[in-house]
Structure formats: structure tokens, C-alpha cells
Amino acid sequence: MSDEVIDPVVAVVDRATSSETLAAIAREYPHTRVLVASHPNVDPDLLDWLDTHGSWAVQRVVAKRRAAAQMSLAQTTVPDSAAIPVQASPGDAGTLPPTSPVASTARPARGHVKWRLPARSPSPRA
Numbered sequence: 001m002s003d004e005v006i007d008p009v010v011a012v013v014d015r016a017t018s019s020e021t022l023a024a025i026a027r028e029y030p031h032t033r034v035l036v037a038s039h040p041n042v043d044p045d046l047l048d049w050l051d052t053h054g055s056w057a058v059q060r061v062v063a064k065r066r067a068a069a070q071m072s073l074a075q076t077t078v079p080d081s082a083a084i085p086v087q088a089s090p091g092d093a094g095t096l097p098p099t100s101p102v103a104s105t106a107r108p109a110r111g112h113v114k115w116r117l118p119a120r121s122p123s124p125r126a
Contacts, residue, residue, distance in 0.1 A: 008032050012039060019043045026050060037061040 008025045011017050012035040023046050026036045033054045036042060038061050051062040
């Protein structure tokens with residue numbers, strides 16, 4: 001970083017800020033680490049450092065970034081031939097398959113409890 005005074009929050013919000021500058025800001029200004037972890041120019045080494053030295057909020061942002069990166073990688077590596085074609089018969093137009101979560105609303109999901117309020121008795125009117 002140069003000798004000029006830079007507001008760390010303004011620098012972190014700027015998308016042109018380099019990874020080296022972000023690393024220096026994260027070291028000097030711990031309150032900016034959540035913003036630094038969510039910056040698009042953060043490199044993997046800085047994410048590792050933030051995960052180790054950051055608060056639980058910083059660790060959560062790092063985990064979300066890594067999960068999103070893995071999801072993106074998984075979506076780009078699945079070939080089109082892996083998709084399973086679904087053929088509908090002529091009588092199925094407009095109906096949902098029985099395994100669809102929307103079609104099977106009769107039973108709640110496992111572990112889900114449906115609470116029902118007791119019926120109210122009519123209040124006596126004077």
C-alpha cells in the first residue's frame with residue numbers, strides 16, 4: 001500500500017481493489033474482514049487466512065463462498081448426457097407425478113410436526 005491515507009471500508013467496497021491490498025486491510029482492520037471475505041478479488045490463500053483468523057461471521061462468509069464455488073464447479077463438470085430424460089404419456093398433461101413434493105401434501109415431511117389449534121367453543125352472548 002502507498003503512503004496515502006485510504007478509508008479501509010471504501011477500499012474494500014471498491015471492486016478494483018487488489019488481493020494484496022485486501023490482505024493488508026484485513027490484517028490492519030479486523031472489523032472489515034467480513035467485507036474482505038465477500039470481495040470478488042479475494043484469493044484462496046487469503047480466504048484460508050480469514051477462515052483461521054476471523055470471527056464466526058467471517059468463517060460463515062468463507063464457508064458460503066467455498067460452497068458456492070463447489071456448486072459452480074459441479075454444475076460446469078456435469079455433462080449433458082447425465083441428464084435423465086422424462087417422457088410424459090398423453091394422459092399426464094397437467095398432472096404432477098406422485099413423488100413430487102407438491103403433489104404429496106397429505107403427510108408432513110419426516111420430523112415435521114403439524115400443530116393444530118383446538119376448536120374454539122362458541123362464546124356465550126348476552
